[in-house]
Amino acid sequence: MTLNELKIGERARITAVGGQGAVRRRLLAMGLTPRTEVFIRKFAPMGDPIEIHLRSYELTIRVEDAEKIEVTKIEE
Amino acid sequence: MVFALAGNQNSGKTTLFNQLTGSNQHVGNFPGVTVERKDGTIKGYKNITLVDLPGIYSLSPFSKEEVVSRDFIIDQKPSAIINIVDATNVERSLFLTLQLIELNIPMVIALNMMDEMRESGSTVDIKRMEEGLGVPVIPISASKNEGVAELLEVAVRTAKTRQNPKVTDFCSGPVHRTVHSIRHIIEDHAERIGIPDKFAATKIAEGDDILMDRLELSQNEKELIEHDVQEMETEMNMDREAAMADMRYTFIDNLCAETVKKSGYSKAHSRSLKIDGLLTHKTWAIPIFIGIMLFVFWLTFGIVGTTASDAFSGVIDSLIGVVDANLTNYGINEVVHSLVIDGVFAGIGSVLSFLPIIVILFFCLSMLEDSGYMARVAFVMDKPLRKIGLSGRSFVPMLIGFGCTVPAVMATRTLTSERDKKMTILMTPFMSCSAKLPVYGMLTGIFFGSSAVKVIIVLYVIGIGLALLCGFIMNRSVLKGNPVPFVMELPNYRMPTGKNTGMLLWDKARDFLTRAFTVIFLGTIIIWFFRTFDLHMNVAATADISMLAYFGRLIAPAFRPMGFGNWMSTTALITGFAAKEAIISTLTVLVGGTGKTVTEAVAGLFTQRSAWAYLVFILVYTPCIAAVSAIRRELGSSVQTIGVVIFQCAVAWVASLIVYGIVGLIL
Numbered sequence A: 001m002t003l004n005e006l007k008i009g010e011r012a013r014i015t016a017v018g019g020q021g022a023v024r025r026r027l028l029a030m031g032l033t034p035r036t037e038v039f040i041r042k043f044a045p046m047g048d049p050i051e052i053h054l055r056s057y058e059l060t061i062r063v064e065d066a067e068k069i070e071v072t073k074i075e076e
Numbered sequence B: 001m002v003f004a005l006a007g008n009q010n011s012g013k014t015t016l017f018n019q020l021t022g023s024n025q026h027v028g029n030f031p032g033v034t035v036e037r038k039d040g041t042i043k044g045y046k047n048i049t050l051v052d053l054p055g056i057y058s059l060s061p062f063s064k065e066e067v068v069s070r071d072f073i074i075d076q077k078p079s080a081i082i083n084i085v086d087a088t089n090v091e092r093s094l095f096l097t098l099q100l101i102e103l104n105i106p107m108v109i110a111l112n113m114m115d116e117m118r119e120s121g122s123t124v125d126i127k128r129m130e131e132g133l134g135v136p137v138i139p140i141s142a143s144k145n146e147g148v149a150e151l152l153e154v155a156v157r158t159a160k161t162r163q164n165p166k167v168t169d170f171c172s173g174p175v176h177r178t179v180h181s182i183r184h185i186i187e188d189h190a191e192r193i194g195i196p197d198k199f200a201a202t203k204i205a206e207g208d209d210i211l212m213d214r215l216e217l218s219q220n221e222k223e224l225i226e227h228d229v230q231e232m233e234t235e236m237n238m239d240r241e242a243a244m245a246d247m248r249y250t251f252i253d254n255l256c257a258e259t260v261k262k263s264g265y266s267k268a269h270s271r272s273l274k275i276d277g278l279l280t281h282k283t284w285a286i287p288i289f290i291g292i293m294l295f296v297f298w299l300t301f302g303i304v305g306t307t308a309s310d311a312f313s314g315v316i317d318s319l320i321g322v323v324d325a326n327l328t329n330y331g332i333n334e335v336v337h338s339l340v341i342d343g344v345f346a347g348i349g350s351v352l353s354f355l356p357i358i359v360i361l362f363f364c365l366s367m368l369e370d371s372g373y374m375a376r377v378a379f380v381m382d383k384p385l386r387k388i389g390l391s392g393r394s395f396v397p398m399l400i401g402f403g404c405t406v407p408a409v410m411a412t413r414t415l416t417s418e419r420d421k422k423m424t425i426l427m428t429p430f431m432s433c434s435a436k437l438p439v440y441g442m443l444t445g446i447f448f449g450s451s452a453v454k455v456i457i458v459l460y461v462i463g464i465g466l467a468l469l470c471g472f473i474m475n476r477s478v479l480k481g482n483p484v485p486f487v488m489e490l491p492n493y494r495m496p497t498g499k500n501t502g503m504l505l506w507d508k509a510r511d512f513l514t515r516a517f518t519v520i521f522l523g524t525i526i527i528w529f530f531r532t533f534d535l536h537m538n539v540a541a542t543a544d545i546s547m548l549a550y551f552g553r554l555i556a557p558a559f560r561p562m563g564f565g566n567w568m569s570t571t572a573l574i575t576g577f578a579a580k581e582a583i584i585s586t587l588t589v590l591v592g593g594t595g596k597t598v599t600e601a602v603a604g605l606f607t608q609r610s611a612w613a614y615l616v617f618i619l620v621y622t623p624c625i626a627a628v629s630a631i632r633r634e635l636g637s638s639v640q641t642i643g644v645v646i647f648q649c650a651v652a653w654v655a656s657l658i659v660y661g662i663v664g665l666i667l
């Protein structure tokens, strides 16, 4: 599944970061690398962008970029 | 010696820069405040220049201002790098650190925000971190000036002894093998073009084609490299960029596991989450934002602002009265008397009385920025702005534009596409800047009495509406395209510090006063001169036959359709190009010396209807000279800049005419 499909607060691990070019490099630099734990904190009022939590900070990305990030849910 | 400050956005570089150099550069709790390089001399060290740079997250830059930082660090080879690391955000910060270390220049790490770490009971094992990274690590708190002296001492020592980082290798596994093999291949080439081989090797492994070309490798060498990279990709089961990022973060994760002890969220972080529960709430975020903006207006134009500015103008008026009486007693020449009282004092006085209102407005804007709210606004507004093809980031320059167009236009550097930048630059001047406030204040006071504030609010709304309309049209015509990506950190909310706010307000007040006593002062004298003498250089009996009236009448017809085609109001528009406040100083000087009060005399120039048209024209027409030169700098083209000016004037003319028509129907 992809990052944007998670429910709010559902913890998951990144398996692959898709996309290309500068945006992808920025996402990798911001710490969205394989095996990193993330969850969705909230959606903006109009459903986009989303606020995600990773590496103990809050990052906002658009849904279209989140769609390119593959994750697997962490079973509690 | 030259020290460079490098680090992530919002890590406190400028705060440290100000502490070390005693300067007053703009600090804000928003990622991407600094957009250009700033040099300063370190206090007590005349021979050390400190360079503040825009924040970066890696040495592969994303936007224009980040290129400045990368180029400076790689090409200028500073004597030492002071790498600021946000201790509350170590993992992400160290990603850049590892790349900086590969450059193999003397470096120290300033572990900033230690006060926030302490507050939440988190600790960092400094010794262990120094060992792991091979560079000195000094815990500091830039805003509280803790540890800064020690940091400087260590930085100077490291630079003087040319102590390069002790560790430069952070790779493991397949990446390690590939990078080393690439390093062997390119060693000589890298040395020839003066780039550290370790750095070049990881960049090549990542797939930096530009560097690849610069290295001028042979076909055989290129194939060898390609082969190594493919091997790495297969073994890691990811592409080269991901593999390299993964390698760095793996190292960082291990290091942090050993050195950083935190339990859950930091205090500042959980506080922020609570505040955001309301401020970025799914339904309440937008109403709250509008509410906050209205509150800012209320503070500025409501009871607080008007009381302050009335009191202030009382002081100015009595001062003028004293000087006036003394000059008359002295029996000074009448022309000189007129120059001093009707020209200089009346002109500058009319503008100065608005100082309190402007200070209040800037206070509010700085609160929005320093608290961290601005980043949230960008987050909330991203989707709505995408309807006109912009991103949430574009909202920030527009908000700054309510203060002053110059820094607003500069802030567009953080936008990653030229198209977004152009569009935002075109839209920003529609946001009424603070210099237009005195003009609105005076004219609405004269013509609309108790509904003055309502008229001002309508003017702001018209400005915003026109900006959106222009954006909408441009997005569908000349500036088609997709909005830039939006990847932004949401910093923790922080209490704005008194020092920062004080310095900012002082800076803005000084700007305003400087303008009043330079541009506006000169302007009033020139206007006074042309109003006092006629074409034959005799003192004109009435202003109507003065030189200025003659020139003013040449362009006045253009404004006749909107009902303000008199030479006085059109002349004021011309001086308004130098500084918007000059519009009222000019009007004051022009109507002076007729025996009537300024209010009565100006009231004779317009009707309510033409006052509306005049105000709308002022709202939209050409940005002032300072803003135009800022636009010229950002667009990098005189032709386009002239285009912007003509565009704004044309829109102003049309909008003014429409408003004149509409008001005519209503009144």
Ligand SMILES: Nc1nc2c(ncn2[C@@H]2O[C@H](COP(=O)(O)OP(=O)(O)OP(=O)(O)O)[C@@H](O)[C@H]2O)c(=O)[nH]1
Pocket (backbone or CB within 6 Å): B007, B008, B009, B010, B011, B012, B013, B014, B015, B016, B026, B027, B028, B029, B030, B031, B032, B033, B034, B035, B053, B054, B055, B056, B112, B113, B114, B115, B116, B140, B141, B142, B143, B144, B370, B494, B497
């Ligand atoms: N609590 C705390 N806050 C700090 C400290 N140093 C800086 N800040 C705050 O961090 C925020 C960012 O500071 P800046 O100096 O503007 O950061 P910068 O690195 O120059 O940011 P950019 O120019 O955007 O790259 C401001 O709100 C500062 O007040 C510190 O030691 N402790």
Ligand SMILES: [Mg+2]
Pocket (backbone or CB within 6 Å): B013, B014, B015, B026, B027, B033, B034, B053, B054, B055
């Ligand atoms: Mg800065």
